[in-house]
Amino acid sequence: MAGAEQLERPRLVRRRAGHLYGLVVTGSVLAAAPETIGLVRLALVLVGTLLVYWAAESYAHWTATRTLLGRALHAEERREVVTDGLPLVAACLVPVAVLVAEAVLRVPTGAGVRVALLTNTALLVAVGWRMSTAGGVRGVARVANAAGIGLLGAALVVLKYTLLH
Incomplete structure (x- = not known):
């Protein structure tokens, strides 16, 4: 690799994959959340985890990237990697x-986590679409792809209410 311009396609792939991966990690944190955690605290844990x-x-x-280029990264390359x-x-x-809106509305934690987990599953389907x-x-x-990605969220819901708690 000779320079930053050759990194363009991998950068775009990373961005798209990162959003999908972030939703899966988000769902995992929500699925593992105990019923005793407050919704605001859970929101902070979620952001911290991501x-x-x-x-x-x-x-x-x-x-x-540094290894493939065989040199230290330039400032623009460092910025790109981070952003x-x-x-x-x-x-x-x-x-x-x-979660924050539910906390303001004083939604019970269990119900709030369920809504956030279902919201996250819907986002997975939308991103898949x-x-x-x-x-x-x-x-x-296209429907099968979106549903397949949505199954990741559904799997987390099943884990939460069958095996985790």
């Missing part, structure tokens, strides 16, 4: 907003 994942992923990409991972963190913002559409997938295959 920030840790973002830092780890950014470090891994930074190191791998390209932000969709992973941004993925949790809607579920976090749901958008990614399929952007990839030129049409018809039944």
Whole structure:
């Protein structure tokens, strides 16, 4: 690899994959949340968890990019590596907003987590639909792709209410 311009396609792939991965991690945190945690505290744990994942992923990409280029990264390349991972963190913002709104409305924690987990599952389906559409997938295959990604969220719901709690 000779420069930053050759990193364009991997950057776009990382951004799209990061958003999907962020929703899966978000769902995992929601599924593992105990009924005794407050909704605001859970929102903070969720953001904190995604920030840790973002830092780890950014470090891994930074190191791998530096290794492939065989040199230290330039300022613009460092900025790109760090900012390209932000969709992973941004993925949790809607579920976090749901949790905070529920806390303001004094929704019980159990019900609030269920709504946030179902919201996250709906977001997975929507992202699956958008990614399929952007990839030129049409018809039944597009529905199957969106449903397949949605099954990740459904699996987390099943785990939460059968095996985890």
